[in-house]
Amino acid sequence: MRPYLEKLPPISDASWSMLNRRLDDGIPFQWHHHPEYELTLTLNSIGQRFIGDHVGEYGHGDLVLVGPNLPHTWSSRERIDAGGPHVALVFWFRQDWIDGFLGNAVELSPIRQLFAEAAPGLSFGPEIGESLRSRFEAMFSRPPRARLMAVLDLLAELAEQRERGRAQPLASGLPPPTTESRSRIDRVLNALHRDYAGTVRMGDLADLAALSQSGLHRMFSKHTHSTISAYLTRLRVGDACARLSGTTQPIAHIAAETGYRSLANFNRQFRSQTGMTPSAYRASFRT
Structure with missing residues (x-):
């Protein structure tokens, strides 16, 4: 990424x-x-x-x-x-x-x-x-x-x-951020993009934004029109898309490397975002 x-x-x-x-x-x-x-x-x-x-x-x-x-x-x-x-x-x-x-x-x-x-x-x-x-x-x-x-x-x-x-x-409408809120949301987004494959703790993100956890969720929803968990899923699935199309890594390995301990959960989340299974997605690049 x-x-x-x-x-x-x-x-x-x-x-x-x-x-x-x-x-x-x-x-x-x-x-x-x-x-x-x-x-x-x-x-x-x-x-x-x-x-x-x-x-x-x-x-x-x-x-x-x-x-x-x-x-x-x-x-x-x-x-x-x-x-x-x-x-x-x-x-x-x-x-x-x-x-x-x-x-x-x-x-x-x-x-x-x-x-x-x-x-x-x-x-x-x-x-x-x-x-x-x-x-x-x-x-x-x-x-x-x-x-x-x-x-x-x-x-x-x-x-x-x-x-x-x-x-x-295309996307849900987003309000224009103020300079102060842009700084807060950028810190949170940078952390998510850096650590999405690991364990993401809401308390750590709230500390980065200098907000309570409820304040963090309100700010995140306001600026991204998404929950943190849904946004995290898109990051992980996006990384998986890149790996499936550009490497020969086994699907189970890709699931683990993008933050999924359960292969079944990875398959479910991947299909919800792309409309196809990981194996079908990879096959579309081989055709």
Whole structure:
């Protein structure tokens, strides 16, 4: 598992960030979050995406706008064209860019509203993703000023699609955290991501957050729309997904390494999250 908080490198000639990610070996399960909004178009890839408490299938043309500090990852299962890589075209936007650059311009208010609605993640569907593919790809060869104008035009198109009802919310809605509560929840989430495979004690997490155990549960539910136990299950199952798809470790060994002493309980929890047994999940990567 990667560190929970992902920090993005700045780009010297741009006020926002982008990445043309091309992977021959597949998109790995890397559960993370960051304060930026993330717009991702995925091409030539089939698998599962995990966004907050949403678990769903994705395919070629998957287009998603993820809100800030919303845990997310994609995990590929296969390529559509075996001769080409899995592709993720990713754009990131900071809140201060939205507030400062878009400002009070009435003409750009639909874009501001698009971002305001993106807290739970928005899926635009493969048809929209494929129709915008050439505009995403061209972004990486444009000079800085033309690139800025092009991304504004792209965001305006997505805002229009949202207004037409063609954007589907994914995770449960999350309230924007304050700086103080963000620090508390980050400490708890970092501990969960570091120690999820071991024994997780509520008292230890409450001490990290400087809260009572009841206060810890209220804070966690408020910021993740999940219980701690359900969140822990998703972490463990996510790690198991990565091991099942990328290694030949026996399933019983994977269960133990991801925090399950009972193989039956592991099978039950895995199926509740993915809709299939661990052996069926592994077999889907071998087909």
